[in-house]
Amino acid sequence: MQRSFTTALVAALWFPAVAFGQGADGATLLNAHNTHRDKHCVPRFQWSSELAASAQAWANGCHKDASGNFCHQNNCGTPTSFGENLSWGWRESNGQPVLPGQSAQDAVDSWYNEIQAYNFSTPALRLSPPANGHFTQVVWRGSTQIGCARATCPITTNQGFKPGTLWVCKYSPAGNNPQMLVQNVQRPCK
Numbered sequence: 001m002q003r004s005f006t007t008a009l010v011a012a013l014w015f016p017a018v019a020f021g022q023g024a025d026g027a028t029l030l031n032a033h034n035t036h037r038d039k040h041c042v043p044r045f046q047w048s049s050e051l052a053a054s055a056q057a058w059a060n061g062c063h064k065d066a067s068g069n070f071c072h073q074n075n076c077g078t079p080t081s082f083g084e085n086l087s088w089g090w091r092e093s094n095g096q097p098v099l100p101g102q103s104a105q106d107a108v109d110s111w112y113n114e115i116q117a118y119n120f121s122t123p124a125l126r127l128s129p130p131a132n133g134h135f136t137q138v139v140w141r142g143s144t145q146i147g148c149a150r151a152t153c154p155i156t157t158n159q160g161f162k163p164g165t166l167w168v169c170k171y172s173p174a175g176n177n178p179q180m181l182v183q184n185v186q187r188p189c190k
Contacts, residue, residue, distance in 0.1 A: 025104045025148070025150065026047060026052065026148065028103075028104040028105055029104045029107075029108060029146070029148040029167075029169065030045060030047050030146060032104065032105050032108035032109065033045050033108055033138055033146055033169075036108065036112045036138055036139060037138070037139055038190065039139075039188050039189070039190050040139045040185075040186040040187070040188055040189060041186060041189040041190070042139055042140075042141045042186055043141070043144065045143070045144065045145060045146040045171075046144060046145050046146075047145070047146060047147065048145040048146065048147040048170075048172065049147065050147065051082060051145055051146060051147025051148075051170040051171070051172060052147030052148060052149055052170075053147070054080065054082060054147065054170050055084075055147050055148050055149040055168040055169060055170045056149035056151075056168075058073045058077065058084075058149075058168050058170075059149045059150060059151035059153075059166050059167075059168040060149075060151050061077075062151060062153035062154070062166060063076045063077060064076075064155075068155065068156065070086050070088050070153070070155075070166060071086075072084050072086060080170075081172070081173075081174060082170040082171060082172050082174055083137045083140070083143060083170065083171035083172070083173075083174035083175045083176060084137075084168065084169065084170050084171070085111050085134045085137055085138070085167075085168075085169045085171075086166065086167065086168055087102060087106075087107035087110055087111065087134075087166070087167045088101075088102070088153065088155065088164050088165065088166045088167070089101045089102025089106065089107070089164055089165055090102070090155075090162045090163065090164030090165070091164075097162065097163045097164070099152055099163070099164075099165060100150065100152075100165035101152075101162075101163070101164035101165040102164070102165050102167065104148075104150075104167065107167040107169075108138065108169075110134070111134035111135060111137070111138050112134075112135055112138050112139075113135070114130075114131055114132045114133070114134050114135035114136075115132070115135045116130075117130035117131060117132040117135070118132040118135055118136065118185070120185075120187045123181035123182055123185060124178070124181070125176055125178045125181060133176055136175060136176055136181065136184075136185050137171055137174075137175045137176055139185060139186065140171070140175025140176065140184045140185065141183065141184040141185075141186060142173055142175060142180070142183075142184050143171040143172065143173055143174070143175045144172070144173070145171070145172045146169055146170070146171055146172075147169070147170050148167065148168060148169040148170070149167075149168050150165055150166060150167050150168070151165075151166050151168075152164070152165060152166075153165075153166040
């Protein structure tokens with residue numbers, strides 16, 4: 001019994017979840033999203049504690065699919081009515097992990113940068129590389145609320161075991177309805 005407790009304690013210390021409302025990370029995530037939404041002249045998001053709690057619950061599980069990739073709740077868990085973006089990153093210094101492995105700003109910017117894979121002239125939602133579904137959810141006109149969270153989650157890479165940061169953002173109402181792209185994904189206006 002002592003060994004199990006010690007293992008659980010070490011895991012909890014090594015891979016802590018970080019809960020936040022609209023604290024520093026929440027404010028960064030909200031502002032980063034709204035800065036990108038401003039570029040498309042769509043209404044700004046409002047922070048939702050309910051969405052943040054849902055995001056934290058999913059992030060804490062570090063859920064992966066059969067291939068070992070982090071997966072969306074609607075694909076690997078109990079489906080929700082929320083939209084969702086995931087981002088995982090890691091970094092090292094002198095061979096030691098540095099956490100968070102990816103900043104909140106970098107996570108949102110990576111989602112928005114999928115704009116390069118979106119053709120405004122012939123809109124199509126693509127969820128596999130080159131994907132654009134993270135971008136379209138960030139700027140989706142019909143989504144009005146956001147809540148996000150992070151957790152430290154491990155992954156095995158070709159370079160070995162890596163602890164990194166998993167960011168989860170939930171959106172309501174959910175975006176990414178392929179039949180509604182023209183109405184909800186606006187060209188940049190600024």
